Amino acid sequence: MVLGTIVEKLGLGVKTAPRDLTSEVTGAYVSDLLSDVMANSKEGNLWVTLQVHPNIVAVATLKDLSGIILVNGRQPAEETLKKAEEEQIPLMTTGLPTFQLVGKLYNLIGEC
Amino acid sequence: MTLKEIVKILGCQVVVGKETLDTEVRAGCGCDLMSDVLAFIKPDALLLTGLNNPQAVRTAEISEIKVICFVRGKQPSEAMIALAREKEIAILTTSLPMFEACGRLFKNGLIGCSEYDE
Amino acid sequence: MVDEKEITKVQELVYELKVGQVMVKDVITVTPHNLMSELRDLLRDKRISGVPVVDKGRLVGLVSIEDFIKCLTDGKMGSPVEERMNRNVKTLYDNEPLVHAVKEFDRMGYGRFPVVDRESGKLMGIITKGDIIRGLLKKMEIDYQEEEIHRYRASHFFEDIVADKTxxxxxYNVIGKDFDRAGETSSGLKKTLRRMGISPKAIRRLAIATYEAEMNIVVFTDGGEITARVTPQEVRVEVVDSGPGIPDIKKAMEPGFSTAPDWIRELGFGAGMGLANIRKCADAMHLESTVGKGTRLEITVYLNEKEKHGSGNDS
Incomplete structure (x- = not known):
């Protein structure tokens, strides 16, 4: 499923400058621990996290993730947003907590 | 949802609390940051986490959570098991990643913490 | 020996508790079409002397070890359960008081009764004398604990003290950088307040706020002190350290602002939610800090339920 469809279906806010969200999402990785994401996420994964620290963009870039969803109403730090624009990593937000957002996402894209 | 059902849905190993499998869990919370757990979790919720250190058990104790499920095959240390026994907190482990664990429980009808009023 | 008071308590409880509250819900059952030969392993492995027979959720009979033995001597092990079971089963309803069950056990001399739903006749569970005793003991234990807590209620405690102000x-001393023991203070304070009979909701808010403050000491300083002052009206927790101090308190209060090093983040803390979280839990919060000298934080929770709670004033 392409990222744009997920954004639309889950009603996510897109924080980074609008561009076509056509990258293919290969699944999701859900974690708030950067080392865990570094070690275990896969290319094309959509990352769901509470972390808003600029380092999340660095991790997403290194692991070629398809985007980052910030949950529970978190807003990206200014520096984080700037880096995301530079690295062209789509940053999205939702007011839902992890459990519910992931539940809905799972219903959309299933196991992976 | 009872612990027993959760164990079945996630294929859990029960590390602590084999005698409390009838415990009713009212909502789910998936989180690795303990401040967020403290801020948002409701009592009697299930905490799913990949954070494998004693603070996960402490946080459960402080916020009155009866069950922790460690995802991605994380095995709690002896110290954590002892603390959980002392505080009567059940510990489960599942080999599933967080995504799949939350997804399956949500699909089976477990609600999130923000949907549940104390 | 039990004294008179306890007997009265049990008498009360057998009227109060319902059959459904003490029965075993996980019942091993067979269907009418199971063969008698299949019963053998079940009776042996589960060490039970009788099995309810259930058809589409409804209880239709009971097959006992006696029926099994009789069948064995008749050489009819290939016959289905429905041919050998007892259809005239005495049952209890899940919503009737325990006292009724006690009477029935006495009257019938049975070892167990299946429990069914009054309307649908659906099998809900099974009850033995042992279950009744266990149920009563458990209930008494819970009641006893509550009574014990009640006996120590802070209000009573304070009432007994003769002074104009109490x-x-x-x-508590908090050791810095000792991540394994972090949280012990909050845990201890929680236990102490609970013993005093303070309302669980107030305790939860206090415990969460204190835990966050304790983590701040552990993460950022070499140690500090936590003092809780309890009066009949409020609990005030003072958290003092001689750590590096906070340069910009306003900024530090913003949710998500953090100066925590990466290793702390990987331990599940340091996401910049601590102080915001404390403010959310406290009725009043006061924070003062001098760079290079240390930080002093005061958290107050009012014990009077009528006082507003949470998201308190900070100054």
Whole structure:
């Protein structure tokens, strides 16, 4: 499923400058621990996290993730947003907590 | 949802609390940051986490959570098991990643913490 | 020996508790079409002397070890359960008081009764004398605990003290950088307050706020002190350290602002939610800090339920 469809279906806010969200999402990785994401996420994964620290963009870039969803109403730090624009990593937000957002996402894209 | 059902849905190993499998869990919370757990979790919720250190058990104790499920095959240390026994907190482990664990429980009808009023 | 008071308590409880509250819900059952030969393993492995026979959720009979033995001597092990079971089963309803069950056990001399739903006849569970005793003991234990807590209620405690003003002080030392033991103070304070009979909701808010403050000491300083002052009206927790101090308190209060090093983030803390979280839990919060000298934080939770709670004033 392409990222744009997920954004639309889950009603996510897109924080980074609008561009076509056509990258293919290969699944999701859900974690708030950067080392865990570094070690275990896969290319094309959509990352769901509470972390808003600029380092999340660095991790997403290194692991070629398809985007980052910030949950529970978190807003990206200014520096984080700037880096995301530079690295062209789509940053999205939702007011839902992890459990519910992931539940809905799972219903959309299933196991992976 | 009872612990027993959760164990079945996630294929859990029960590390602590084999005698409390009838415990009713009212909502789910998936989180690795303990401040967020403290801020948002409701009592009697299930905490799913990949954070494998004693603070996960402490946080459960402080916020009155009866069950922790460690995802991605994380095995709690002896110290954590002892603390959980002392505080009567059940510990489960599942080999599933967080995504799949939350997804399956949500699909089976477990609600999130923000949907549940104390 | 039990004294008279306890007997009265049990008498009360057998009227109060319902059959459904003490029965075993996980019942091993067979269907009418199971063969008698299949019963053998079940009776042996589960060490049970009788099995309810259930058809589409409804209880239709009971097959006992006696029926099994009789069948064995008749050489009819290939016959289905429905041919050998007892259809005239005495049952109990899940919503009737325990006292009724006690009477039926007495009257019939049975070892167990299946429990069914009054309307649908659906099998809900099974009850033995042992279950009744266990249920009563458990209930008495819970009641006893509640009574014990009640006996120590802070209000009573304070009432017994003759003074114009009473404050209880509990003091704890927090060791810096000792991540394994972090949280012990909050845990201890929680236990102490619970013993005093303070309302669980107030305790939860206090415990969460204190835990966050304790983590701040552990993460950022070499140690500090936590003091709780309890009066009949409020609990005030003072958290003092001689750590690096906070340069910009306003900024530090913003949710998500953090100066925590990466290793702390990987331990599940340091996401910049601590102070915001404390403010959310406290009725009043006061924070003062001098760079290079240390930080002093005061968290107050009012014990009077009528006082507003949470998201308190900070100054």
């Amino acid at each position: 404050t209880l002080i509990f003091q």
